[in-house]
Amino acid sequence: MILAAATNENLAHTSNVLIYSAMAVYMLAFFAHIFEWIFGSRSKVARTAAALTGGGSPDAEAGTKDTGTVTIKVATKNGGTTVLERPKIVTRSASGSRDVPDGPGADGGDVQGDMWGRIALALTILAFIIAAGGVLTRALSVQRAPWGNMYEFSITFSTVAVGVYLGLLASRKLNIRWLGLPLVTTVLLTLGLAVTVLYTASDQLVPALHSYWLWIHVSTAIFCGAVFYVGAVATLLYLFRDRYETKLIAGEKISAFATSVLERLPAAATLDKLAYRVNAAVFPLWTFTIIAGAIWAGSAWGHYWEWDPKETWSFITWVAYACYLHARATAGWKGRKAASLALVAFACFLFNYYGVNIFVTGKHSYAGV
Amino acid sequence: MSDTDTHAGRGRAGGPDGDAGPTGNDGPAAPEEAPAAQGETGGEEEAGGALTRDEADAREIGAAGSQLSTAPREEPLMAGPRLGPIGWARWFWRQLTSMRIALLLLLLLSLAAIPGSLIPQSSADQNKVDTFITEHTTLGPLYDKLQLFHVYSSVWFSAIYILLFISLIGCIIPRTWQFVGQLRGRPPGAPGRLTRLPAYTTWRTDTEPEAVREAALAVLGRRRFRVHVVGDAVAAEKGYLREAGNLMFHVALIVMLLAFASGSLFKSEGGKLIMEGDQDGFSNTLSQYDDFTSGSLFDSGNLAPFSFSLDNFIGTYERSGPEVGTARKFQADIHYSAGPGDKEHKGVIKENHPLKIEGSNVYLISHGYAPSVTVKDGRGKVVFHGATPMLPFDKNLSSSGAIKVMDGYRDKSGKKDQLGFAALFVPTFGGKGQMLSQFPAPDFPVLNIGAYHGDLGVDSGVPQNVYQLNTKVLKPFKDAKGQILKQSLLPGETMKLPDGAGSITFDKGPVKEWASFQITHQPGELWALGGAIAAILGLAGSLFIQRRRVWVKAVTGPDGVTVLEMAGLGRSESAKLPEELGDLAVTLIPEAPPAPDPDADDAGEASAAVAPADHAEGAEK
Ligand code: HEM
Secondary structure, eight states, rough: OOOHHHHHHHHHHHHHHHHHHHHHHHHHHHHHHHHHHHHHHHHOHHHHHHHSSOOOOOOOOGEEEEEEOEEEEEEOTTOOEEEEEOOOOOEEOOOOOOOOOOOOTTTTHHHHHHHHHHHHHHHHHHHHHHHHHHHHHHHHHSSSSSSSHHHHHHHHHHHHHHHHHHHHHTTTOOOOOOGGGHHHHHHHHHHHHHTTTOOOOOOOOOOEEEEEEHHHHHHHHHHHHHHHHHHHHHHHHHHHHHHHHHHHHEEEEEEEEHHHHTTHHHHHHHHHHHHHHHHHHHHHHHHHHHHHHHHHHHHHHSOOHHHHHHHHHHHHHHHHHHHHHHHHTTTTTTTTTHHHHHHHHHHHIIIIIIIIHHOSSTGGGGGGG | OHHHHHHHHHHHHSSSSTTTTOOOOOOOTHHHOOOSSSSTTTOOOSSSSSSOHHHHHHHGGGGTTTTTTOOOOOOOTTOOOOOOHHHHHHHHHHHHHHHHHHHHHHHHHHHSHHHHHHHHOOOTTTTOOOOOOOOHTTTHHHHTTGGGGGGGHHHHHHHHHHHHHHHHHHHHEEEEEEEEHHHSSOOOOSOOGGGSEEEEEEEEEEHHHHHHHHHHHHHHTTTTEEEEEETTTEEEEEEEEHHHHHHHHHHHHHHHHHHHHHHHHHHEEEEEEEEETHHHHHHHGGOOSSSEEEEEOOOGGOOOOOOOEEEEEEEEEEESSTTTOEEEEEEEEEEEESTOOOOOOEEEEEETTTEEEEEEEEEEEEEEEEEEEEEEEEEEEEEEEEEOOEOOOOOOEEEEEEEEEEOOOOOTTTTBOEEEEEEEEEEESSSOOOOOOOOOOOOOOOOEEEEEEEOOGGGSSSSOOTTOOOOSSSSOOOOOOSSBOOOEOTTEEEEGGGOOOOOOOOOOSSEEEEEEEEEEEOOOOHHHHHHHHHHHHHHHHHOOOOOOEEEEEEOOEEEEETTEEEEEEEOOOSHHHHHHHHHHHHHHTTTTTTTTOOOOTTTTTTHHHHHHHHHHHHOOO
């Protein structure tokens, strides 16, 4: 017994050391990203401005982008391969959106900027591995899933958020390297808050939390939160970038700093699309999370739904995201208004995890803050 | 690591920069005017003067882009009718079932849910509500009037969700018909100029147009598109499941609401405290409940006739560490039978593991101690012997209760009287001073008793709390100093009442525990679960499946070579469309191999892509 307890304490200690180490590496990644943006600002490409204000013909076809001609190999019936020319697909952006190319990314095409960007990414991967180790040892030390209190929730949430980012990068389907700096910054803030204000020594759960539904409910909630986070950052940057593009078209003055930062981001339409895809993709999972929570509440407390503050705010978050999805299909609400709704929805999500635990008491306030 | 990601944007931007020029008329207001789904407003009113690119597009795409979803058409909110009452009713219905009002109601619903999470709710804790009202003399009554203490059953909250669901039904029915119509119909024919579509490709081939169309029908059909030939083009559509999923989701929401509504109308819910080893236990009739609530359509004749009793309660607690005293395990070992004819079964109820029996769920809600005492009267006769449940008031289970001796007691002179003992119980006594427990397990149990006699008021008809004595009516026994007679007892110890009025003994042996159970019966649970599963599946279909159309047009050009054009249309968010079109093209190429370009000039790539289109259009006419 005592031996086991000592191992657990050692593991908990290891976990703390790992979390602090991860913070240190994230800090380095943060600086590397800063260098990436600084070196990137040397680039004088200013493509967006050129695309929007430069005097070309107003021909509608001007906005077409092409995916390039790709040569592909196809197996033929008799076992050999033939080389086919993949035809060039000409795409046009949807009606209503401007035809603006995406920015070149944080490094702005600068060689040194690019190098710092790669260093930042490498450091982020390292920090992610260390933090994941921290979460894992924490889980081992308490012999349960690592989300029994807000400290554990925070370290797990931030690690999963970085995992989602790295996963999206690895899938290569979306261009989201611009997310690096905002992500690392928020992760540092979250971890900083976790180790100072929210820290709770490792221990087991009260019986109400012993349930596999807890495992399902909280793990999906954390994952949804991480993905909603990516969606929210994309939405926020969309709002900035959209204002920037509008101002460019109107010929208004924009500060050099804003220009330098914003022209390197993807186009507003790209960010908007990305935000939608990310939010829409997890919305069914978020729906499932709430239902799983109701099932768990049903078996733990005898009531599926009692309008407990946590349940209420999950519901509010859900309705707010439904509003966002609806707004995108409602004339007069697309674009900036819908984006604001997405931000409100994410704010509701955050409030549910921090605000409700701290300011409101309810059945969920086991969390020992 | 992800080199391509960094450079993807650059590569594209660095391409034919001259081509990516401005779109002059495309002012900042353009997004606002954009149609809901492409082409939704196609061919509608024409603003005088120059068309924006979008308007031009919408007109070009026309019917080909219509009904890519079944979303209701947007109508201007302010277009009030000039008609009579029927006109107004129609106008009102149209507004209520419009996307805009649905959105507004959804927004209202989320806003309306907020106060209930910040203001104490009587459904959760009536005591908190009462304290709030006494503490806030102005806000309290105001909140009460606004029904803010029961937000989720308030008139205004109900009004919002009922309107929302009326709107939802009003939306689903026409959409379903429309969708059935779309399923019966065929994909619309190709628009005039395929180049206007979001994804487009073209090549020249020596295969005859007829054969190209045949091949396209086969290729698209194999990919499970619905296909047919319209004029000189093959029209194909896929992804109807998106619409089906969306409709299923919205219908599932209604099913869930109805399930909850019927559940709360027919539900019954009650609490029962049972002592360890109490042979009578509980049988499921109305009179057995300590407290009971039910929906307005509940019929007590429908209570299932099961019964159960508590054999043993086990509670374990953290013995060390920072969270010492925190509960680790609660378990109630029970015996139950499903009805009079059924034999007894053993069972276990734990937190998270209710007993499901005859459509009801039995939950373990709380637990506490029931110290056993023996009371003798003035003549030395045992007039009370048994355990009395005490209510815990802190997390270490310091508890309070009342031991009432109602019948049989006679004082020294043989006169009938009633006895009442105000009891405090601590499972782990912390030494001198306060009766506050140090630990929730019965490590060092102590019972503190204050003694009273007189009329317990049991027969007065006024409902009274079994855990409290009405000390205003009762007379205390006094000790030598004139104070209320009060004493802390260890198991086995006895407190003598003054003047030979009898005695009370805290019985030796392990202290009994009690557990309280909640018995709920809520019909419609399965419907709600089914609705929830359908909602998730429907949502997944609605959000993951893309509905898209593909057209393959083949016409003979003036030089006798076939010009093949392919274009795709989907919702603006669909990113996969160009990719899919590329894949389709690749599968089509073996059947319609590209013919050598007559003017082998690859400088003007972009214009090459456009030129055949105009060409084709000419040929079509
Ligand atoms: C009870 C509350 C409602 C919820 C939670 C809800 C939720 C949703 C969600 C999540 C979507 C998917 C959005 C997407 O495809 O991007 C959707 C789509 C849709 N909803 Fe609702 N909805 C509700 C009520 C309504 C009502 C009252 C109407 C009728 C006006 C309606 C009409 C639609 C339509 C037409 C779509 C399809 C939009 C499209 O094709 O883009 N919904 N809804």
